[in-house]
Amino acid sequence: MLRNALLAAPFLFLSAIPNPSFAAGVINVATIGEPPTLDPMASTADVVGMTTQHIFETLFTFDAEWNVVPLLAEAMPTVSADGQTYDITLRKGIKFHDGSTMTSADVVASVERWVKIASRGKQIAPYFTSITAKGDDAVQIVLSKPYAPLLSLLAFNNSAAVIMPKANLADDPLTKFIGTGPYLLKERKADQYLQLTRFDGYQPRSEAANGFGGARKAILDEIRFVPVPDANTRLEGAISGQFDYADSLAPETFDRLKGSDASEPVVLKPxxxxxxxxxxxxxxxxxxxxxxxxxxxxxxxxxxxxxxxxxxxxxxxxxxxxxxxxxxxxxxxxxxxxxxxxxxxxxxxxxxxxxxxxxxxxxxxxxxxxxxxxxxxxxxxxxxxxxxxxxxxxxxxxxxxxxxxxxxxxxxxxxxxxxxxxxxxxxxxxxxxxxxxxxxxxxxxxxxxxxxxxxxxxxxxxxxxxxxxxxxxxxxxxxxxLGSKKKTLKDFQPSPWPYFWNVSTAN
Incomplete structure (x- = not known):
């Protein structure tokens, strides 16, 4: 396993499995504004990564200590002695939101598009020779010379190497936003909300939840990401209990959040x-x-x-x-x-x-x-x-x-x-x-x-x-x-890109 992404100490995550007494429901998440796109490859904006990580997934992701771990890949890859060839086995039977089954052809087409259009994909482009299918459930990436950060780039949810159905990639820009994630796109009303609903065909990994890795369980019925450009409006909505989570609040509002009956502050340090x-x-x-x-x-x-x-x-x-x-x-x-x-x-x-x-x-x-x-x-x-x-x-x-x-x-x-x-x-x-x-x-x-x-x-x-x-x-x-979470939001784990799988609400 490549461990070059490991930090000196664990960052913000805690390993957790949702409480068995969870409740489904609907939550409202106040974001700093409207995502400029729902194509995760096409943008480095945090609000894009934060929202679309529920819809799309990558071959790898990060655990609680920022180690690269498999997500859509079955396991960590086999890497050749010269560091130039990566053989990746894929999880079998993974369904897209349209009901089709993910195959190596989808992975090949998605990674090729990522290398071509994503800013992080372009970083690997000078070293990228090919990605080819090895049957339906494996792919091989060949580099022209060693590139140590490859797996970290494939794991990152920002300008992300997400896997989509090959048939949808012909449209540029994308017209269909179909992934393998625990939530699917139900409706988008510009400047009003982004409505995601549980994907009943989702197949979580068998490992315990660990940072972004392990089992992702779609407990909530619905997540609504609400663009709220004004920070004071996000704050008042948090204090009143209108928002289950509010992103990016001013530090001077910390004491007001502490005094709220409905919500509590979430501090990510550093x-x-x-x-x-x-x-x-x-x-x-x-x-x-x-x-x-x-x-x-x-x-x-x-x-x-x-x-x-x-x-x-x-x-x-x-x-x-x-x-x-x-x-x-x-x-x-x-x-x-x-x-x-x-x-x-x-x-x-x-x-x-x-x-x-x-x-x-x-x-x-x-x-x-x-x-x-x-x-x-x-x-x-x-x-x-x-x-x-x-x-x-x-x-x-x-x-x-x-x-x-x-x-x-x-x-x-x-x-x-x-x-x-x-x-x-x-x-x-x-x-x-x-x-x-x-x-x-x-x-x-x-x-x-x-x-x-x-x-x-x-x-x-x-x-x-x-x-x-x-x-x-x-x-x-x-x-x-500084952000805020409603006191009825259960098993939420703070992170730089807040996620809401493995989360329930006591509303």
Whole structure:
């Protein structure tokens, strides 16, 4: 088994099997907004992964300690001595939501599409030679050279390598959203709800539930994901008991949640990092020296204070992984946390900036902490002599706009600390921001080819050093995420992408 995704300590999951006295029912989950798509391959947006993981499944997934474990695969693959051939046996008799049976032909077609269109699939594309069927219940993946993160990429639910019926893949974009998951798509009403109902033909694995792995039991009759862009509305709905789960709440609301009779706070500590992704392809920040000026101008502590208020919810930290993670290193972070507009102004002038072209920042109030950080960042950049345009959009629109390099210079996003560093969105050359340079390639190539975990740690330190030198992304710091769950929601296990199989309600 590949264990390169293992963190130094278990993260957020607890192994659990639902209480036998469970009750079926309907739950309402408040999300930050409308998913821009229901095609998991086509988007890295967390709201897409959070919702569609109930509909679609991957060959592998992660357990409670972030080890890769089988899901639609029968077992872990057999890997050749040279690390280039993976033989994967599939579970037999797995049904899609349309009643058809999953075969190797569906897996081959799905993985081929993933490699072609998904940002994470494109990461493997240069190393991907073929995937072929070996009978109805097995496939073989052949690489041109070893690629250590392959199984982690196949397991991730973000820009995910989900398995769909081959017949449905002819449509681009997808018109049918049919998977093998414990819940199926019943109805989607844009900006109102996404209605999922139990798939009675679902066949859970026999192992005990363990993180995303093991048995997934569809206990609830129905899950309704309700887009609620306003954080205060999500909060009031949580306090009143309208929502069984509410995602992404402001830290300053923690005490109000603690006092609620209906709901209770859910804190994920640590959750991840907010980041400012810079456009390295076109515009003002295509020049590295200009990105260095941005690094120098911004003050991370002020942005984190504005965003989260309570110091218990953030840490000023430039390392891409916090202490306690196997990937933690201090390499390169001397460029982090200067907050020096005067120096930044001098650097920008040397880089040829004349103050005419604006720095166009994309942000969204659906993640209120993004917006607050953007406001502080804008003031620091203005103090450094930059002209700034702040564009505030709903999250779905922002994810569409960031795909066009002509429309922006910085966009603000966030994500958890993934178990395998290659899963960071910006590690993909095709991720918006388009960090694809010879220096990046030189740092990344040895890392992805090396199977030895200890050697990979040292190679990751070189990648972080290159990250700071090339400045494709500004990491603001670390933060804890706050959500809420209704007290009647049973056996819910917090995670970066909340899931609702193995969950019941006492409503």
């Amino acid at each position: 959750y991840g990092a907010p980041v400012f992704v810079m456009n390295t392809k076109e515009g003002v920040l295509a020049k590295k020296e200009m990105r260095h000026a941005i690094q120098a101008a911004l003050n991370p502590e002020d942005m984190l204070l504005a965003a989260f208020g309570n110091p218990e919810f953030f840490a000023v930290n430039g390392a891409l992984y916090p202490e306690g993670y196997v990937w933690h290193t201090e390499e390169g972070i001397e460029r982090y946390g200067n907050g020096d507009p005067e120096t930044a102004a001098s650097m920008a002038k040397e880089a040829g900036y004349d103050g005419e072209k604006p720095i166009r920042i994309l942000t969204s109030r659906q993640y209120e902490f993004h917006y607050k950080m953007a406001q502080v960042a804008a003031e620091y950049l203005k103090a450094a002599g930059f002209k700034v345009e702040l564009g505030v959009f709903d999250w779905a629109t922002l994810t569409t706009r960031r795909a066009d390099p002509k429309l922006w210079d910085i966009f603000i996003t966030h994500g958890p600390f993934p178990p395998e560093p290659i899963l960071n969105g910006w590690m993909s050359d095709s991720y918006p921001g388009w960090w694809a340079t010879p220096a990046k390639t030189a740092a990344v190539e040895p890392f992805i080819a090396e199977p030895d975990q200890e050697k990979r740690k040292a190679l990751w330190a070189e990648i972080q050093k290159t990250f700071y030198e090339e400045a494709p992304v500004y990491k603001v710091g670390d933060f804890n995420a």
